[in-house]
Structures are given as C-alpha cells and as structure tokens.
Amino acid sequence: MADLRVELGPLSLRNPVIAASGTFGYGREYRDLVALDSLGGIVVKGVSPFSSPGNPPPRTAEVEAGMLNAIGLQNPGIDKFVADPEYLPWLRTVNTAVIVNIWGRTVEDYVLVAERLEAEKSGIAALEINISCPNIKEGGIGFGTDLGMVEQVVGRVRRATTLPLITKLSPNVSRIADFARCAVDAGSDILSLINTLPAMAIDVESRKPRLANVTGGLSGPAIKPVAVKLVYEAAQAVEAPIIGMGGIVSAEDAAEFILAGASAVGVGTAIFADPQCLSRIVEGLDLYCRRQGVDALAELVGAVKF
Amino acid sequence: MAEKRQEKSLIRNNRRLQGDYCQVDLESPGIAPLVAPGQFVHVKMPNLEHRILRRPFSVYDTDPKDGRLSIVYKVIGLGTAHLATLKPGTELDLLGPLGVGFTPPRPEQTPIVVAGGYGCAATYLLARQSPVPAYCLLGGRSADDLLLVEEFKQLDAQVELATDDGSRGRRGLVTELLEELLARGDLRNPQIYACGPVGMLKAVGRIAHQSGLVAEISLDHAMCCGVGACFACVVKVKADTPAGWDYARTCVEGPVFRSDQAVWE
Numbered sequence A: 001m002a003d004l005r006v007e008l009g010p011l012s013l014r015n016p017v018i019a020a021s022g023t024f025g026y027g028r029e030y031r032d033l034v035a036l037d038s039l040g041g042i043v044v045k046g047v048s049p050f051s052s053p054g055n056p057p058p059r060t061a062e063v064e065a066g067m068l069n070a071i072g073l074q075n076p077g078i079d080k081f082v083a084d085p086e087y088l089p090w091l092r093t094v095n096t097a098v099i100v101n102i103w104g105r106t107v108e109d110y111v112l113v114a115e116r117l118e119a120e121k122s123g124i125a126a127l128e129i130n131i132s133c134p135n136i137k138e139g140g141i142g143f144g145t146d147l148g149m150v151e152q153v154v155g156r157v158r159r160a161t162t163l164p165l166i167t168k169l170s171p172n173v174s175r176i177a178d179f180a181r182c183a184v185d186a187g188s189d190i191l192s193l194i195n196t197l198p199a200m201a202i203d204v205e206s207r208k209p210r211l212a213n214v215t216g217g218l219s220g221p222a223i224k225p226v227a228v229k230l231v232y233e234a235a236q237a238v239e240a241p242i243i244g245m246g247g248i249v250s251a252e253d254a255a256e257f258i259l260a261g262a263s264a265v266g267v268g269t270a271i272f273a274d275p276q277c278l279s280r281i282v283e284g285l286d287l288y289c290r291r292q293g294v295d296a297l298a299e300l301v302g303a304v305k306f
Numbered sequence B: 001m002a003e004k005r006q007e008k009s010l011i012r013n014n015r016r017l018q019g020d021y022c023q024v025d026l027e028s029p030g031i032a033p034l035v036a037p038g039q040f041v042h043v044k045m046p047n048l049e050h051r052i053l054r055r056p057f058s059v060y061d062t063d064p065k066d067g068r069l070s071i072v073y074k075v076i077g078l079g080t081a082h083l084a085t086l087k088p089g090t091e092l093d094l095l096g097p098l099g100v101g102f103t104p105p106r107p108e109q110t111p112i113v114v115a116g117g118y119g120c121a122a123t124y125l126l127a128r129q130s131p132v133p134a135y136c137l138l139g140g141r142s143a144d145d146l147l148l149v150e151e152f153k154q155l156d157a158q159v160e161l162a163t164d165d166g167s168r169g170r171r172g173l174v175t176e177l178l179e180e181l182l183a184r185g186d187l188r189n190p191q192i193y194a195c196g197p198v199g200m201l202k203a204v205g206r207i208a209h210q211s212g213l214v215a216e217i218s219l220d221h222a223m224c225c226g227v228g229a230c231f232a233c234v235v236k237v238k239a240d241t242p243a244g245w246d247y248a249r250t251c252v253e254g255p256v257f258r259s260d261q262a263v264w265e
C-alpha cells in the first residue's frame, strides 16, 4: 500500500480524495452509501449568515459530459448549521476531515460566518471561502474575479479564524496566477480550484433556457482539461498546496490533477452518478503509485514531465 | 429515514408493453425487500457515460422473496431509449429505495387511486398491498396510454377507465370519475392517492379539497443526487416562513406530498 497521506500546510488528510462542496450535502445524506472514514475529507454545502431559499427550478440540466447547475446556494443559515443536530453536531461524530464552505453577499457576511465557526470550531478541520459561485448576484463570482475583493474577503476572514483556510478560486479570470498569489498573500493556507464555469443551454423545441436562472455553472468531465490547466498555472505561481477539481471521475483523472500540481483532489458531479467513485479513486491512486514505482503519492505532486 | 443501498442488479427481462411503454424486471435482492409503495430507485444507465446523471423511476412492483424489482418506463429521451435496448443479463446500478412514499391505507379507510401515464406503475404497489380493496381510476389520452389495466383488475380492486378520445372506458378525464365517485357520498373515510401529469394532480387536489379531503400526490422532477444532497429537485411547498412557502426536495421530502402542501405555479 502506497502512502496516500496528504499534508496541506496546516491541514492533514488520510488520503487526497475530498467530496466537493454542494455535491455531498452536509455528509449525512450519503451516510448509508459512502464509508465516510474512507475519504480524505468532505466539504459541506456553502453556509451563509442567513438561510437562503436558492434559485427557482429547474435548477439543473444535463449536458454532453456534464451538467449545469444554478442551485443558488440554498442553505439553512449559520444558526441552524451550528445548532441543529443534523448539521455540525452530527458532523462532529464522523471520522473524516470536515471542511465548511462559506459564502455571503458582503464581506461582513463572510466574516460573520467565520467568527461563528471559530467559536464552534471543534470538529471542523478547515474553512473554504467560496468566492467563485456563478449563481448568485452578489458575493460569489463578483468577488472572485476582482483582485481587490479577493484580498479583502480573504484578509478579513483570515483575521476572524485560526482554522486552516482554503480559498476556492473562480476559473472565470484571464490570469489565474494573479488570483492565486493574491489569495495566498492575503492569508489563505490552501487554494482550491476550479469552481464551475459559467454556461448556458437552450431547449430548441420550446426555445427556452433549460435553467430558470438562464445561466448556471458547468461541471463534470466536460470541464476537466480546463481545470487541469488552471491548476497547473496556479501551482506554478504559488508554494501553497492546491486542491484540484473539475470533472474527476476516475483515479487517472485525479492523478492528472496531482501531476499538474495539486496535492489533493475534489470530486463533485461524479458522486451523483456513482457514490462509490470516491473510494474507487482512493484505491485506484494506490495502484497508480505502484505502477509509477513511488512509495508515496506526495512524490507525484507537480511531477508532470516535459 | 429508512435505509438505502447501492446495488448492481441484473436485468432478467426487458420488454415493450404497449406504445412507448416498457417494463424491466431486475434482480435486486438487496433493495426489493425494502421498497414501500410510492418510493423510487435511481438508475445509472450502463455504457452511457457521457450522460452522467442517473434516471429516477418509481418501483412498479416487487417480489421480496424472489428479489425481483420491476419498473415500467416510457421511452421519452436518450436514457430511456437506451434502457429499452438493454438485454437480459445486463447489469444496472440502482440506488434505492429513495424518497417518502404513500402512507399505507388503514383497514377502516377506502383507498382511491387516481393515475395517468406512468402513474399507474407508481401506484400499483399501493393498490396491491392495500388491506382493503381500492378504487383504481386510470386515465390516459387513448387506449394505448392506459397502463397495467389487467394487472389492476387482477387485484381485488374496482377498476374504472377514462380516455380523452373515448377509445377505451369513459370518454373524458379521469378526474371526472373521481368527482362522481366522491359524489356518491357512501365511501367510508376515502383516502386519495394520485400520480400523473401536473394538470391531473392539480385537479385531484382541488376535487379532494372540495370534499374536505387531502390527497397524497406524487410529483416528478429532474434529479441529480436523489438523496437530498444537491438541492436540484426542489418544489414549492407551503411553509411557516415569511413568504409562506419554502423549497422542499422531491427526492427526500417527496416524491409524495400532501395536496394541501402544494404551491402550484
């Protein structure tokens, strides 16, 4: 068995496979189907200071090799997340790293959630700042594509928490390296990328957009080559560890991100097709290490050959 | 919530029933015994990897002893057209049983099933397991759209049919049969269960409310995870919020909802 352990700066994981935010609910939903203790970690659906109903349906559309979503960050709000036995109290009982994804409409919203979680931090392994959701008008991608805002949000959240901090970058920028450096300089320990790509689909018979929100975020295998390139460029720009994601279905997909410079990987859309894919990717990475003749997966991080 | 499983099940039989409707019988010994009427399974289509999402189907019938689980499906798009080509022995990956099904009728109630299209399949298990004979009102556009009529008749049930074009049963809407049945006024504690097109479900809810009843209606909505994790499948339901409504997930809070909870748009 190869050594699959991962050190992401202050965050240690038993293996590099993490269930991505928004695709794994609050963990509980999959408890019958996935052995949580076989995963490196899980990222919960984005939590905001207020409860949010999200966007009107239809919220998703299947497209060639992927899907669009415009969920709109429906969530119970921080008060309920912290207190309701189904959320954080339950997450404290699971044997895997629990990463809480946070979002807001203003910088203060992010700070407020980070402060509340700092006060409740037992059982939380890290925070992930979502500044890259394409489906909300304020916050989200509006922050993630503006260097000044990235610096402010990350800097303010950094001062509000002692937890390891991950910043989830938007792919929707012309130079990812600038945003990677900006987030790290503002205090982010780790970067994660990519979030979904802004996209649209039209039903040609009804001539209507397939999402009520008109546009949404593209995820799944269709985005993988785009994601690999952005992870590669971000890894060239910063020393900080990277969680790479976008279209990962198999261990070979995950290996591609690791060779491009990611230390860990997120898996999202593929879970909908097959909840077992998470543990299959863990097992497959072990085999991949043996095929490559390395004892530890860490040796392969950024090891693409030219 | 009840246990759910992921199971690789083998196709035993896959055949066309009538028109665009087909029935697939699966060997699913892990899931079949757990299914309650109105629940669904989420099916991964083999060799269709570029279409990544599972497809949800109500469980039509089960034989827990034999491990059989059957689905009746209408060919409407890529996934169902592909499903119709699969041969016995092919493996299908199922998640199930999922969702909240119908509340089982009690012996002192009179169950009334109102179904259109694949709704006949979604309500059959309820009628079959009912402790008292159910009234089964089945509707469709024409005779070809009336599903499983013989199967319903073989139950100890009172079966009535309606078609839009009058090609079989009453010419008219299945909801007219419901109105007439309720107008008789001699049914003991009628309990209505419905699955079918949205227009039909709306009418069933209205008719039930006019008689002081609440129907249980099964809604369908495009899904991704099927287990409550992604919030893709939401419908508006009445709720104690400032707006008076909230979004509920069809896959875990439904697919069966009370008609007095529904917010029709």
Ligand SMILES: Cc1cc2nc3c(=O)[nH]c(=O)nc-3n(C[C@H](O)[C@H](O)[C@H](O)COP(=O)(O)OP(=O)(O)OC[C@H]3O[C@@H](n4cnc5c(N)ncnc54)[C@H](O)[C@@H]3O)c2cc1C
Pocket (backbone or CB within 6 Å): A062, B040, B053, B054, B055, B056, B057, B058, B059, B071, B072, B073, B074, B075, B076, B077, B078, B079, B080, B081, B118, B121, B122, B219, B220, B221, B222, B223, B255
């Ligand atoms: C709880 C539930 C129970 C169902 N039970 C049955 C049943 O017993 N028999 C039956 O024939 N059909 C049933 N359906 C509808 C069935 O899921 C769709 O007909 C099927 O997903 C269509 O797939 P497709 O690939 O052929 O269509 P496509 O149009 O190619 O599918 C594209 C995408 O849209 C989704 N989609 C399209 N139409 C529907 C729909 N009406 N409902 C949900 N998702 C849809 C598909 O799942 C897929 O993700 C049920 C739906 C739900 C939600």
Ligand SMILES: Cc1cc2nc3c(=O)[nH]c(=O)nc-3n(C[C@H](O)[C@H](O)[C@H](O)COP(=O)(O)O)c2cc1C
Pocket (backbone or CB within 6 Å): A020, A021, A022, A023, A045, A046, A069, A071, A073, A101, A130, A133, A168, A194, A195, A196, A218, A219, A220, A221, A223, A245, A246, A247, A248, A266, A267, A268, A269, A270, B230
């Ligand atoms: C239905 C859905 C909901 C999502 N919700 C969130 C979210 O709340 N917060 C977030 O940071 N990313 C969210 N994402 C993005 C994923 O975490 C991930 O970055 C993206 O989907 C790419 O990975 P994938 O191709 O493996 O799905 C969501 C994605 C999907 C498909």
Ligand code: FES
Pocket (backbone or CB within 6 Å): B222, B223, B224, B225, B226, B227, B228, B229, B230, B231, B232, B233, B234, B249, B250, B251, B252
């Ligand atoms: S399909 Fe994911 S929450 Fe219902």
